[in-house]
Amino acid sequence: MNGLELRGIVVHVGKFVVDDINLTVPAGEYFILMGHTGAGKTLLMKAICGVQPLSGGQVLIDDRDVTDLDPRVRRIGYVPQDSGLFPHLDVRENIGFALDLLGLDTRAAALRVEAMAEEIGIAPLLKRHVRGLSGGERQKVALARALVREPRLLLLDEPVSALDEGTRDDICTLLARVHREHHLTALHICHNRAEAERLGDRVGLMSNGRLVSIETGNPAP
Amino acid sequence: MKTHSVTRSKRRRGLSPFRILCGALLALFVLVILGLVAADVSYLYAKGVSWRHAASLLSQERVLFALRMSVATSLTTLILVMLTAVPVGYALSRYRFPGRALANTVVDVPIVLPPVVIGISLLAFFSFGVGEPIRRALATANLSLVSGLGIVMCQYLMAVSYCIRSVKTAFQGVDPALEQVACVMGCSEWQTFWRVSLPLARNGLIAGGVMSWARAIGVFGPIMVFVGTGPHVLVMPTTLWLELSIGNIETAIVIALIMLTLAGVALTLVHWLSPDGTAV
Numbered sequence: 001m002n003g004l005e006l007r008g009i010v011v012h013v014g015k016f017v018v019d020d021i022n023l024t025v026p027a028g029e030y031f032i033l034m035g036h037t038g039a040g041k042t043l044l045m046k047a048i049c050g051v052q053p054l055s056g057g058q059v060l061i062d063d064r065d066v067t068d069l070d071p072r073v074r075r076i077g078y079v080p081q082d083s084g085l086f087p088h089l090d091v092r093e094n095i096g097f098a099l100d101l102l103g104l105d106t107r108a109a110a111l112r113v114e115a116m117a118e119e120i121g122i123a124p125l126l127k128r129h130v131r132g133l134s135g136g137e138r139q140k141v142a143l144a145r146a147l148v149r150e151p152r153l154l155l156l157d158e159p160v161s162a163l164d165e166g167t168r169d170d171i172c173t174l175l176a177r178v179h180r181e182h183h184l185t186a187l188h189i190c191h192n193r194a195e196a197e198r199l200g201d202r203v204g205l206m207s208n209g210r211l212v213s214i215e216t217g218n219p220a221p
Numbered sequence: 222m223k224t225h226s227v228t229r230s231k232r233r234r235g236l237s238p239f240r241i242l243c244g245a246l247l248a249l250f251v252l253v254i255l256g257l258v259a260a261d262v263s264y265l266y267a268k269g270v271s272w273r274h275a276a277s278l279l280s281q282e283r284v285l286f287a288l289r290m291s292v293a294t295s296l297t298t299l300i301l302v303m304l305t306a307v308p309v310g311y312a313l314s315r316y317r318f319p320g321r322a323l324a325n326t327v328v329d330v331p332i333v334l335p336p337v338v339i340g341i342s343l344l345a346f347f348s349f350g351v352g353e354p355i356r357r358a359l360a361t362a363n364l365s366l367v368s369g370l371g372i373v374m375c376q377y378l379m380a381v382s383y384c385i386r387s388v389k390t391a392f393q394g395v396d397p398a399l400e401q402v403a404c405v406m407g408c409s410e411w412q413t414f415w416r417v418s419l420p421l422a423r424n425g426l427i428a429g430g431v432m433s434w435a436r437a438i439g440v441f442g443p444i445m446v447f448v449g450t451g452p453h454v455l456v457m458p459t460t461l462w463l464e465l466s467i468g469n470i471e472t473a474i475v476i477a478l479i480m481l482t483l484a485g486v487a488l489t490l491v492h493w494l495s496p497d498g499t500a501v
Contacts (some may be wrong), residue, residue: 051401071404084402088420098417101407149406 002063004048004153004183005028009057011047017208018043020057023104025202027062030186033191036160040209041189042081045155048187049078062152069152072101077146077154077184081140082162085130091117091141092126098149101196112148136167140174147178152176154179156188160195174200235470261474270471278472279479283452285462290480294369294456295438300457302433303386307426310388312395315397319385331382339378367448372456375443376436384433391425391484394419395435431494435487439480 009021018040025031035039046052048059050071058067060165066074068099073079078084079206085094092113099109103196117123122140132142139159160168179186190196196203205213222479265275312462314323331339347366356366363393364370395418403413419426443459448454450463457476 012334049401049405051404070409071401072407072409074405076405078405080398080402082398084398086399086403086417086421097403098406101412145406205329 001027002060003029003061004031004187005058005060006044006048007058007060009044009047009059009132011043011052013043014053016040016043016048016084016209017055018092021211022195023204023211025185025187027185028183030176030188030199032196032203033187033189033201033206034191034196035206039138039206042157044206045078045157045189045209048153048155049076050074050162075149075152077151079142079146079148079154079156079159081157083142085138085142085145086174087130087134090127090129091133093150094130094199095126097143099192102149116144116148120147120178121135134167135163136171138220139163139171141169143174143178147182152185154182154184156186156187158191160188161191168195175199222286228350229435261353261478261481264474265471265478268471270475274471278475281472284460284472284476287455288453288477290372290440290454291295291458294372294376295434297369298373298380298437299430299434301373301377301380301408302437303426305381306384306388306429306433307419310385310429310447311392311414313385314389314392328385328471329382331378332386332411336379336440336442337446340443343374343378343443343447367451367454369446369454372440372444372454376438376440379440379443380437383436384429387429387432388422388426391393391422391429394425395421428491428494432488435484438483 004023004025006021006023007171009018009020016038018061021044021138025030033044035041043052047054050059050066050069054067058065060066061074061076087098089097092110094110094117096113099112104112114123116127117126120140120143120146122137125137125141130138130141134203143159156175163171172195175188179199188199201216203215204211233450270278288467294365309328310462313321313328317396359366359370366374391411399417403417404410408416439458440456441462444454444456444459450459455463457480461473461476461480464470464476
């Protein structure tokens with residue numbers, strides 16, 4: 001089964017075009033997307049999420065065509081650049097944000113949030129306000145928030161780019177563990193070759209809106 | 222070298238001629254405004270109006286009626302203004318559509334219109350064409366335009382544009398990426414608006430509402446033209462004018478002080494919500 005399949009994706013934003021992207025990511029694969037700034041990586045990720053309209057092509061998740069589906073029903077876990085935490089909510093509310101929408105009762109939602117926080121290693125942060133968190137803590141909260149909804153596909157947009165080396169290493173180890181334990185299909189945008197080779201089963205290179213090459217990476221054991 | 226170093230040092234401490242000029246003009250402006258407020262108080266003091274006398278002037282039936290009418294109509298206006306400004310401000314801040322620039326300009330028209338023109342335009346609107354049947358229908362339902370209804374119309378038209386601008390700015394300050402994250406996490410457009418956009422823009426919305434309310438409660442020109450100064454349609458600004466025109470200057474100044482106090486409370490609230498004043 002394919003976790004993610006892109007068929008001839010075309011996205012127009014002004015004069016820039018993400019052009020004819022064809023990509024198949026088998027279920028459970030960790031795919032890294034690299035490329036210089038402005039290559040169209042984030043645009044492609046937003047198109048997969050459904051928040052960026054497509055000019056053409058199809059998006060399939062777990063072999064199901066989701067091209068015309070609302071972003072909210074695609075069951076994607078999304079960690080945007082700069083973590084995208086809601087500044088008016090504390091850590092617990094951020095992680096539990098999606099659970100309220102699923103209609104879980106308060107107790108069940110709280111248990112799930114606590115279990116996820118424990119798994120990611122941020123249980124002591126649950127009562128903290130997100131404004132006071134460090135970069136690494138923010139990324140962990142964003143990851144917990146993305147995973148708590150049990151997504152079929154995990155999309156990570158430069159989750160460690162703005163972090164110092166030690167924290168980056170810590171988050172990469174966490175990502176590798178989470179990917180392995182949750183059997184997730186993951187698409188991860190990054191700029192760092194070492195990070196890509198460490199995490200990725202395969203590494204794709206984008207340039208000027210096109211996917212120009214795909215190489216095999218060296219995933220962490 | 223030494224002189225140059227001293228000059229630079231002074232500039233770092235904020236003593237450049239430019240800064241002194243700006244600071245002096247700011248101080249002068251603040252003094253003028255405070256002087257105007259002080260003038261009202263000192264006038265009453267000079268005329269020997271005690272606190273008790275001022276209270277008795279305020280408790281006159283027509284003044285109390287005007288106060289009640291002003292509060293009731295301005296709060297009604299505030300509700301209508303917010304119901305309009307929130308969706309319109311959100312649309313102008315988020316959506317790109319043909320005619321957006323024109324819509325932006327038209328929304329701002331009441332801000333630049335002389336207030337009396339709004340009163341005359343309302344008179345003209347309800348005298349013929351589309352407005353005439355509306356006026357007749359209202360009359361059939363025993364609703365006169367020379368009532369609180371007319372006052373609310375005037376206040377609404379004077380206040381709504383300010384609120385839309387404030388709300389638009391508040392929503393522009395909400396990162397669209399957060400709304401996108403909410404959508405991916407399972408929110409519908411409505412849920413994204415209620416759970417993310419609205420709470421994040423809350424301070425700007427409240428500040429816009431408060432400023433609009435302060436604006437509404439002070440509307441004078443359009444009410445004079447469209448509603449008049451009948452005893453059952455008096456609000457504070459028109460009562461102030463009437464008291465002034467019959468020589469009751471002390472009563473007029475007491476009303477003015479009440480309005481100044483309300484404006485002061487509104488401004489304090491706005492600045493409390495936005496310490497740098499950017500909410501408005």
